[in-house]
Amino acid sequence: MMNTYDIEELAYRAMGKTEEETDALIDNGDIDDAVYEKYDCSFDTYCQIVTDLIRFTPIVVSPLTGTEFHAFVDAGQQRAIVTAARLK
Numbered sequence: 001m002m003n004t005y006d007i008e009e010l011a012y013r014a015m016g017k018t019e020e021e022t023d024a025l026i027d028n029g030d031i032d033d034a035v036y037e038k039y040d041c042s043f044d045t046y047c048q049i050v051t052d053l054i055r056f057t058p059i060v061v062s063p064l065t066g067t068e069f070h071a072f073v074d075a076g077q078q079r080a081i082v083t084a085a086r087l088k
Contacts, residue, residue, distance in 0.1 A: 009082075011043075013074065051084075054082065055070060057071055
C-alpha cells in the first residue's frame with residue numbers, strides 16, 4: 001500500500017521541485033491545487049494514476065531486508081520515492 005505522503009513527494013519531484021522544496025511544500029502547501037495546476041486533475045486522480053503505473057516500475061531490493069518491491073526511483077539521489085509490494 002502506498003501512502004499519500006510518498007505520492008505527494010512524487011508529484012512535487014515530477015514538477016521539478018528539489019528535495020528541500022518538496023519537504024517545505026508538503027508541510028505547508030496544498031497538493032490539490034498544485035496537481036490541478038500542473039496536470040489538470042485532482043490529487044485523488046493523480047493517486048489512482050500512480051497506483052495504476054506502479055506495476056511498470058522496476059523491482060528494487062532492500063539492502064537491509066532483502067524485500068523486493070516496485071518503486072518510482074530518484075536515480076540521482078539513489079532512493080525510492082513511492083514503493084509498493086512486488087506484484088506477482
